[in-house]
Amino acid sequence: MYDVINHLINTVFGLGWPSWAISLIAYLLVATILFLVAPFQMLFLTYFERRAIAQMQDRIGPNRVGPQGLFQPVADGVKMFTKEDIVPDAADKWVHLIGPCVVVAPTMFMFAVLPWGPGMVPLDMNIGLLFFFAISSVSAVGLMASGWASNNKFALLGAMRAVAQMVSYEIPAVLSLLAIVLVTGSLSIVDLIHQQAGLFISSADVPGIPDLGLGWFVFTPVGFLAFIAFFIAALAEGERTPFDIPEADSEIVAGYMTEYSGMKFGLFYLAQYVLNFLLCAITAIIFFGGWQGPGVGWLYAQAITPTNPDGNGLFNVLAGMLGVFYFLAKTYFFFFVMVWVRGAYARLRIDQLMDFGWKFLIPLTLVNVISAAIWVGLTKWGAAEGLAFVEGWAPLMRWGVAFVITLLLNIAAYIFLARVYSQAQDERARLDNEVLERLTNVA
């Protein structure tokens, strides 16, 4: 972006502006684009969700405003804007106002490190992944503030639940990413995507295989389990069914949003859907190769000719478009899965949610981290790390052994944990023997 603007201002118009001004303009421009993209994503996602879930229920869904009802979210947005903004008398006015803003702002920040396509990343941080999750944890503050400021039991309860849920499920989410980070050795999102080029297993290191862009981490046992755990945690972070307890309408009316109306309410919705989009996007990026896919690498290879080492313009553009298409398709597919899950399941109770997070998901992801270490040790390390016995193996052999071991370990861990967890659920259930024995003896 900097180059383009620099070219435009200093070469085409010949204004000779200093570099800081140009970079300021470039950043502002990118930021503006992102700020525009986010609400549009939200509008489309709400429409998409309503249509999809309606079809799952043998209905049609919104189809009156515009072609196929495409403008329904616009109409809803206009309604939101024109609604009266009600601030309860007993509310803390300023905090009540700041709450939704603090919830929305981090979701916008998170766009900063999101790669849309090859080379299309606003800010390639070398700790992009960490940034993503660090920023996402900020919105908890906003939830807390808005729940408290509303001065309403339901709102406070909803905020407490939301924050507890977010904080709890951040751990499995980060742990499952940790496994991937172990494998890649990098926290840069762009780097992560580049490592998923190749065929099937990127670290297999088999020569002569064409770049099909299918070296997605989800195809490894480690990556698959991490993906499952991460997606479940993402459902909880994005407050999607079956973890939408903070806004459980059958219990605590609308949670922290109870006392909000008009555009402030809309901001919560915006934040929620944008966050959902981002979570889907990051799932697609980390486990499904982001813009990687069959054809992107090939197009790039075509672009580079001896005469033009930087790449041919047309092929570059084509590759970029294909990459963006892959990325968006994957992202929307995951959003569809979210909708699908919402269409199929009921909601957990808050204590069951916490149980599931702490007693099932976290141990599972911890085991997965161990698997990842085994994987890295067998496929990457060698004598220098004390694994001299693998030195003699062929690369394919190393890869195969690692695959089998991690697969068995993960399956065993999953079945073991599932059994322990469901037994714990059963035991807790009908009669509490401990209590009964104590009380019988008391009498």
Added chain:
Amino acid sequence: MLKTEELQINIGPQHPSTHGVFRMIVTVDGETITDLKPVFGYLHRNHEQIAEVNTYLQNMPYTDRLDYFNSMANNHAYALAVEKLVGIEVPERAEYLRVLMVELTRILNHAGALGFLINDMGAWQTQLAFGMREREKILDLFESASGARLMCNYFRFGGVARDLPPDFMPRLKDLLIAMPAFVDEMERLLRENEILLQRSENIGILPKEVAISYSVTGPMLRASGVPYDIRKAEPYSIYDRFDFDVPIGAVGDVYDRILVRIEEMRQSKRIIEQIIQQLPDAQGGHINPKARQNVRPPAGDVYARVETPKGELGFYLVSDGSLKPYRYKVRAPSFINLTPLGDMCRGYKVADVVVILGSIDIVMGEVDR
């Protein structure tokens, strides 16, 4: 040690999951319920006194409005009571038509009730939409037979208002093709689902002895393990001619209530199939031509009850020999099934209250009367 205070909260009267205008005063210790008092009467319209100023036939459409999900079953109970009081014979064909309608009602009620129950657990209406879809089909049939979808007002003393239209039977047969698929699908959605198991298993247990002493009826009683079905216990109409099973639960929790309702839909379908077989041989028209609708029963009292989808619906009628009932008492299943709500919820979490209430399957029109 951490201490929690007891706190009283009101759930309702205006709350998304109280199934109407219904209030629960809940005392909680942390999240655990120590006491729950149901409060109702917001829909009270003194139905019984309205009935005392109407003639017997004029009450028929009012019984529709008791439990508006199952107007046919309500009509049946009332028609049985008046026929018993006056001594009206019902032709065979009319009996078949009655049982057909009532069993369809049972299917539609359970389809809806399960959907609403899962909705209370937080599902986003999918199960409800599936249930409602089947319900709408049955309502279409009701509409073509009786003229209305909900307030059918189809039963008359000595029969039913009119015979089936010609397109009824083909559509009914179509419906019976869809019904097993629908029930299986519902079961697949509900039975093994881990989330649903967590939310319903061992929640709101009502043990057998307690259920009996609480006079609980219908699927709730059977889910507690008491095989008491009025269709079997005191066969009315022509229920002694059909083969069907009585499903009972083993534990008496919400999950058992779900399973019992699913199985009852299957059994109702069995009865309907038998009706379709036997109907062509049935004698008599849709109504006893000798039966006067403007009845003037002799002085006396009568109690007649039927097994509605929600439980025992009874009408206690006292006649003084005039055109209007002297006393008209409704023994409403939803009303009595609500009695153990407080005890059932004790010791569970706040979020479970909604589920337990949903599993009772109440209709406020019947509770408040």
Added chain:
Amino acid sequence: MPQLSAEELRTRMRRDLPGAVLEAAPLQIVPPAHGSKGPFVTPDVLVEPTRLLDAALYLRDQVGYTYLSDIAVVDYLTDNLLEVVYRFYHLDGGPSLALKVRLSRENPELPSLTPHWPGANFHEREAYDLYGVVFTGHPFLRRIYMWDEFEGFPMRKDFPKQGDKYIGAEE
């Protein structure tokens, strides 16, 4: 399927609970001036109000009719009494047995069955709300349909059908 008729029950109860069963007097439902349709004799067992609990427990524990289905109150204005009908069922099936109790309209008082049949709770509250029958020993005898401040018992036959302090007297 047990088939115990009211007559059989009456003889058994006469034998086992002496003094509890009363002879049912015929009821004149409407005043003769309105054209009497004849007296009405109930076939069911009429019980002395103070012995109601004994009779009900006898029915439950000795006869096996454990299921209390319904409690209905009827206001016989011309006879100046309230009749309370308790209906019991056997869980093995079969028709019901009813116990009837007659009370004066001025001071209707009955022992509550709620301690033994918790299911009687709402029935008795309803009877109290609409007819003013007081059940001694009921744990929470409050109005159930009408609001707590409501005066009068709306299902009684002498409750003004039109015009009261809530609607206005003109109508």
Added chain:
Amino acid sequence: MDLLIQIIFGLLSALVIGAAMMVVTVRNVIHAALWLIASFFGVAALYLLLEAEFIAVVQVLVYVGAISILILFAIMLTRSNEGDRLLTKYWWASALIALGLFGVAFLPTFTGTTWNMPQPTGPAGTPEVLSGVEELGRGFVSEFVLHFEIAGVLLTVALIGAIVIAFEERSRRRRVLTLAEELELRKRRQAAESVD
């Protein structure tokens, strides 16, 4: 470029200091906590300005995402008398003492630092080394292994301590019995009595 950074630095410093002032002066405890969060944020931004991305992100993750939430939870769970006037009559004395102590602590730093530092001319990879995750991880398990382990043990001890404080035996925690349990209890008591 430098000018821009100077301006941003000034603004951020003003934000941090202003927010910190608000933390200690504002009456409402929740407001104070929120101002504290703002201050944390400003500090993170300052780190970012120094191109210490990793530290900045960790600052956000730990302080904003975790510690401030902890503080908010603590405040909300312990109902204190909010809005009391916290300043005493002799606030100026305490201010003087605080300033003095701060001076004593700051003086060695002030005198011992060469302020006119030359521009770092070392290899360009230096910041990379500081914030690279892999290097950081290697540092933790090789050079700083003792610190790392001690911190880990300390945190584990704190965690166990918290559990010990909050733990209550399950059989004592449950005070309300469900209907089925009550029934079972009655049966068991009867059985126990009949044995006696």
Added chain:
Amino acid sequence: MDIQRGNIIVMDRRRGKLRAGQGLLQGLKVVWDHWIGSFRKNENFSQIHGTFTIEYPDERMKLPQAYRNMPVLIYDDETGHELCTACYQCARACPPEVIHITQAKDPNTGKMVPASLEFIIEYDACMSCGLCAEACPFDAIKMDHFFELATDDRMGLLQRKADLNRPISYYTTIAPDLWDEVKEGAMKKLQGSIKRRPGVIGIAGHLSDKIAARRRELEAEAAAAPPAPADAAPAAPAGKLSPEEKAAKLAAMRAAKAGGAAPAAEAPAPAPELSPADAKAAKLAAIKAANAAKKAAEASAAEAPAAPVDEKAAKLAAIRAANAAKAAAAEAPAAPVDEKAAKLAAIRAANAAKAAAAEAPAAPVDEKAAKLAAIRAANAAKKKSE
């Protein structure tokens, strides 16, 4: 307990030993099948997949013949005679008691005639139970299929005979089989009651051509037979006029007179011409007429189940008054005082017209006329004030 013809089955709570998400996947599969299936329409009752939605305003469900919504009265297409004989059976059968009937009287003899003078059903309280249609021995009251009754005007749901009348041809379009069942008996009974109906009594009021035809017929009969029967009976069944209604008529006549026009009683009024000299008188008349019309309209809505014709008269008066006011306002180069009076009159006339339009459930044509008048009056007043 033992059960005949069937078993007691204890529900099997057994499930897979290991709960590891199989049930969740099963649920997803079910929903997926529905999503895939939703791209086509569901055709009949035997399917559980496919979109079921009926996009209501665009497509409509075919209503079954037995469908019942609100009761209507039916009349014979050929003669225009209503089937209703005012026997009160429906009123007696009605549980919420929303049917009110007035039986027609022979104006000459004062005897009751088997026809209704007025027939009112309060649609707002009707519970669509269909007992009235079942009770009717003459098959005169039937249940309509029209269900889009939603309105913000609750009093508009008080349906009079003019609103309730439907021809048999309409009923046969919605329920041909049901009509065929009862057709013969109903028509026979109708012939019987027509014989006992003198004059034009019993003919649906809005069928002016039928009434006229019947009247011609009667005249012809009268010409043929010397002792003339009640051929002079007014078009409207002679109800007793309330003083307000009389006043309204009087005012209307006066207004008309002031305008120098003498309109026929039944014909639509020609535009009154006004000479400037008569302006004041016209204004006065207009005011009076407006007041009277208003009163009459109120009275008719509030108390008396007035005949539609009287309402028409009131409306007519209002319209005329408005016209007069307009004319006066337009043509009189009057003093400010007069202007005021003119405006006042115009406003009043407008109000009266509005009231008449709002309170009297009238045929659309009349409403339109009233509204038009009101608008005209308002415009005139505006012009004048400018």
